[in-house]
Amino acid sequence: MKKFSWVFHLLLSIYSLFFAAPLIWMALSAFKGNDEIFDKPFSLPHSYNFKVFLDAWSVGGLSKYFINSALITGISALVVLLSASLAAFAFSRFDFKGSKQLLMLFMIGLLLPIQSYFISQNKLFEYLHLKDHKLSLVIPYVGLGIPLATWLFKAYLDSLPKELFEAARVDGGSDFAMYRYVAAPLLKPGIATVAVFTALGTWNEFLLAMIYIQNESYKTIPIGLLTFSSRYSTDYQLLFAALTVITIPMIIIYIAFNRQIVAGLTEGSLK
Amino acid sequence: MKPSSRWTPYLFIAPALFFFAFAVLLPMVGTVFASFFQWDGFHEPIFVGFRNYGRALQDTIFLQSFWHVGIYVIATIFLEVAIGLILAGIVTSRKGFNSYRIALFIPVLLPTVVISVLWRFVFNADFGLIKGFLDAIGKPEWNHVWLGDKRFALLAICFVSGWIYAGFYLAIFYAGLQRVPKEITEAAAIDGAKSWKIFWKIKVPMIRRVWEVSLLICITGGIQGFDLFYIMTNGGPYYATEVPTTYMVRSVFRDGEVGFGSSLAVIVTSAVLIIGFVYSKVRAKSAEAVEY
Amino acid sequence: MQKNMLKKIALGAALILGATTLASCGGSSNSADKVIRIAAGNVGEGAQKVWDAAIAKFSAENPGWTVEFNTQDDDIYETVGLENLLSGGNPPDAYFEWAGSRTAMHVLDGEAADITKSIADSSLKDLFPSTAFNTTTIDGKVYMLPTGSDVTNVIWYDKNVFTKNGLTVPKTWDELMSICAKLKSVKQTCFSVGNKDYWVAGNWFGHLYSRIIGEDLYHQIMSREKPMNSPELVKAFQTVADLNKNGYINASANTIADQEAYTLFFKGGAAMLPIGSWxxxxxxxxxxxxxxxWFNLPAVTGGAGDQNSVLGVTTGYVVNAKSKKVDMTIKFFEVFFSDEITAQWVAEGSAPLTKSAANGTPNPTTVRLQALLANASKLVAPPDTGYQLKIADALNVATSEVMGGAKTPQDALDAAEAKLAKK
Structure with a gap:
């Protein structure tokens, strides 16, 4: 049985090659001039001048997009973590009037497609002047992330033995103290999951970012790159250099955290 | 457990509820409300009852957009979920395949603009990579205007979508398969079962929950698809790749028909919710059936 | 104890809420900052450099002040983008627009400042010839500082290909068609069109339709006074169907964007490129x-319109009526239109309307294009910038369908009419 290993290796290699070829081609094209890209698309570049990546990064103002994306994603994840864990704690641990109905409300959110609300949300945000600000996207992204996060956190808390909390109560712990000192520390493994889901949902979010952010200095990566790609759409070398260089930090972050990301992802879908 | 005060549970829920209600529930109610009006978004709305819905159900482009997204969902079930499952089967069958799993996830993280620009270049009929390749192997007559041909444009997008997300489902199935107890597969192997048989007959049924969730994500996520369609083809050629979301954006932001666009939104949302509920009912039933 | 706990939760909630409300409040346009915000669609690499130079000059002359020049993908700017910017929390102080119905709409919505007096009180009055504001004046008030008058569509051609095949510039549409037949016989694609976003073929053929059916009928159809499927227009569409039948347009026309079509033309993939003066x-x-x-669209024999008409539109910058920095914005435009920067615009290939533009050594091609516009016996407005987007879209999609051979003229225009007629 073991001897078939190479067959699988071969299959996987072929698949991976097909899969990686466009990305590799893009990176290599960044070293070629426009004429070379068109006339000899498959040839290797004559020389490798890595300065083109620096140029693309600075010409395109890519740092700005990157920082905005990181900021929006980070704050959104933080707010989701905080508010969803508080809510999940109440749903999981307290008996109170309307708890079922409120939970139901959140659970509907799990299925609601973005289409169901973005048209009116746009008008609402317009009315309240919430559009086109550095943090405009935080509110919709938090709203987007809360249902799933609440559900996941609640599932975690439900699995904890109730004795833990009862003991704390006997010791005179207040409701908040129980959240802070009992529930929160135990939620740590869930935090990675929720953070990963929120981050994956917001990092590349396109539709809302396109509608809400027009100001150059507030653009996130997806919309910033769209501007860049339409401005330099005929300068393929610069375009490919920019597209390559923006993906490098993402790949580094991913490889560094891939264990947590994959674990988080699967925890979420297994719950 | 009893809260120490009647109000604390509500206080705990308040922040989450505020964001969710403000960003999602309120606008959703607003969308339903707006769908009964003829409204350009600026001037006085005119109440028109169900007229927007009547119009939507007669709008051939909108109805076709459902058809397109249906094709897209079915195609991606194969190109993303099924391929992801098979890849996961291969990756978990031997040690040392882990790097493939890590690498194949990368496209999920790439901005759609990067992916679209890249693949638009691959498909470009005048100087694209496919054309270059076909020229090189002496078959230039096989070249087509891939994104401009009604037969191919939608499939090309499905293909790119598969290229992106197969790695995502691979990661999910991978973790699921890791949880299958070793004893079971080992026992089967001792009984002489072939490894592919163990995979299909034992492992796959055991991770039922995982692929059920994956299917649901693929279906409901697919119906919401926007970026790839918007950047790759902008709904073209002549609406051949128009999906409900791109059509909605076109109606609201280009044609200035907020009311009509809202009615489209309500129809799409209803479809997603119905699919979701039917799915969970079917799932609950079948889960009961296999309980032993 | 309990009160203390409640306080903590309340504090936590307040913090979260505060973070977001703070986020929203900070957005409102702040008159204290020294940033002029100007929005536009994609201006291209060359023009971007001149912008940078103008901004640097302005900042040097007005210490502490700067200009934030915000560009977007063209298609987004024209549709979602500008509208969102203007209604957003941080609206631009000035924005790019096309003169005509689009600018008039902004005037109605209170988003365009009457700058008649600002011009009279500033150096702008002397920088421009008095006629420059003719097309940007509505009811006697000036609402736009014109940056140029674009000829929106002419047909560019590769001179070497023409010489090699013994071809000369056509006078009539029929001559153009025999040129295409000749090029087809030597396996050369005639036209490169990048019509993914519908406006390129929309402009070109919009002009052609106006030549065939006459400017008045064209205007009536685009203003919804006559139906899209008027028999005259259906007949005019047949010209486009013939182009498709003969395979004179690049097969990829409906999938590539405008810029990709430029590349195709520059790389020799087609002999002609129908596009504007830019x-x-x-x-x-x-x-x-x-x-x-380039040559202007050739005359259509037997056409009802003026066969020397030019498709064109004035473009420029509108000052936002809601801006709190109108004076500084005008100051920036004084720099923008100054002789020094004008010289750079001329060098870049643009055709500014300022007086000093004539002093430089303008690009001869541009001079001829400007002459075409100045001497036009009839100016026709492009569908997308001259009329309501929704109507323009219906026409342009029908055009793309017929150009791609997906529908017959009758079917395409019936569908366009049906779409517009629904309410």
Whole structure:
């Protein structure tokens, strides 16, 4: 049985090659001039001048997009973590009037497609002047992330033995103290999951970012790159250099955290 | 457990509820409300009852957009979920395949603009990579205007979508398969079962929950698809790749028909919710059936 | 104890809420900052450099002040983008627009400042010839500082290909068609069109339709006074169907964007490129050695319209009526239109309307294009910038369908009419 290993290796290699070829081609094209890209698309570049990546990064103002994306994603994840864990704690641990109905409300959110609300949300945000600000996207992204996060956190808390909390109560712990000192520390493994889901949902979010952010200095990566790609759409070398260089930090972050990301992802879908 | 005060549970829920209600529930109610009006978004709305819905159900482009997204969902079930499952089967069958799993996830993280620009270049009929390749192997007559041909444009997008997300489902199935107890597969192997048989007959049924969730994500996520369609083809050629979301954006932001666009939104949302509920009912039933 | 706990939760909630409300409040346009915000669609690489120079000059002359020039993808700017910017929390102080119905709409919505007096009180009055504001004046008030008058569509051609095949510039549409037949016989694609976003073929053929059915009928159809499927227009569409039947347009036309079509033309993939006057700057940047020239849409024999008509539109910047920095914005435009920067615009290939533009050594191609516009016996407005987007879209999609051979003229226009007629 073991001897078939190479067959699988071969299959996987072929698949991976097909899969990686466009990305590799893009990176290599960044070293070629426009004429070379068109006339000899498959040839290797004559020389490798890595300065083109620096140029693309600075010409395109890519740092700005990157920082905005990181900021929006980070704050959104933080707010989701905080508010969803508080809510999940109440749903999981307290008996109170309307708890079922409120939970139901959140659970509907799990299925609601973005289409169901973005048209009116746009008008609402317009009315309240919430559009086109550095943090405009935080509110919709938090709203987007809360249902799933609440559900996941609640599932975690439900699995904890109730004795833990009862003991704390006997010791005179207040409701908040129980959240802070009992529930929160135990939620740590869930935090990675929720953070990963929120981050994956917001990092590349396109539709809302396109509608809400027009100001150059507030653009996130997806919309910033769209501007860049339409401005330099005929300068393929610069375009490919920019597209390559923006993906490098993402790949580094991913490889560094891939264990947590994959674990988080699967925890979420297994719950 | 009893809260120490009647109000604390509500206080705990308040922040989450505020964001969710403000960003999602309120606008959703607003969308339903707006769908009964003829409204350009600026001037006085005119109440028109169900007229927007009547119009939507007669709008051939909108109805076709459902058809397109249906094709897209079915195609991606194969190109993303099924391929992801098979890849996961291969990756978990031997040690040392882990790097493939890590690498194949990368496209999920790439901005759609990067992916679209890249693949638009691959498909470009005048100087694209496919054309270059076909020229090189002496078959230039096989070249087509891939994104401009009604037969191919939608499939090309499905293909790119598969290229992106197969790695995502691979990661999910991978973790699921890791949880299958070793004893079971080992026992089967001792009984002489072939490894592919163990995979299909034992492992796959055991991770039922995982692929059920994956299917649901693929279906409901697919119906919401926007970026790839918007950047790759902008709904073209002549609406051949128009999906409900791109059509909605076109109606609201280009044609200035907020009311009509809202009615489209309500129809799409209803479809997603119905699919979701039917799915969970079917799932609950079948889960009961296999309980032993 | 309990009160204390409640306080903590309340504090936590308040913090979260505060973070977001703070986020929203900070957004409102702040008159204290020293930033002029100007929005536009994509201006291209060459023009961007001149903008940078103008901004640097303005900042040097007005210490502490700067200009934030915000560009977007063209298609987004024209539709979602500008509208969102204007209604957003941080609206631009000035924005790019096309003169005509679009600018008039902004005036109605209170988003366009009457700058008649600002011009009279500033150096702008002397920088421009008095006629420059004719097309940007509505009811006697000036609402736009014109940056140029674009000829929205002419046909660019590769001179070398023409010479090689013994071809000369056509006078009539029929001559153009025999040129195409000749090019087809030597396996050369005739036209490169990048119509993914519908406006390129929309402009070109919009002009052609007006020549065939007459400007009045064209205007009536585009204003919804006559139906899209008027028999005259259906008949005019047949010309486009014939182009498709003969395979004179690149097969990829409906899938590639405008810029990709430029590349195709520059790389020799087609002999002609129907596009506007802005190609001058792009060609200088991208294919400086390419030997190209242009001719206006040739006369259609028997057409009802003026056969010397020109498709054109004035473009420029509108000052936002809601801006709190109108004076500084005007100051920036004084720099923008100054002789020094004008010289750079001329060098870049643009055709500013300022007086000093004539002093430089303007690009001869641009001079001829400007002359075409100045001497036009009839000016026709492009569908998308001259009329309501929704109507323009219906026409342009029908055009793309017929150009791609997906529908017959009758079917395409019936569908367009049906779409517009629904309420």
């Amino acid at each position: 190609l001058v700057g792009i060609a200088a940047e991208q294919a400086p050695k390419k030997n190209i020239d």
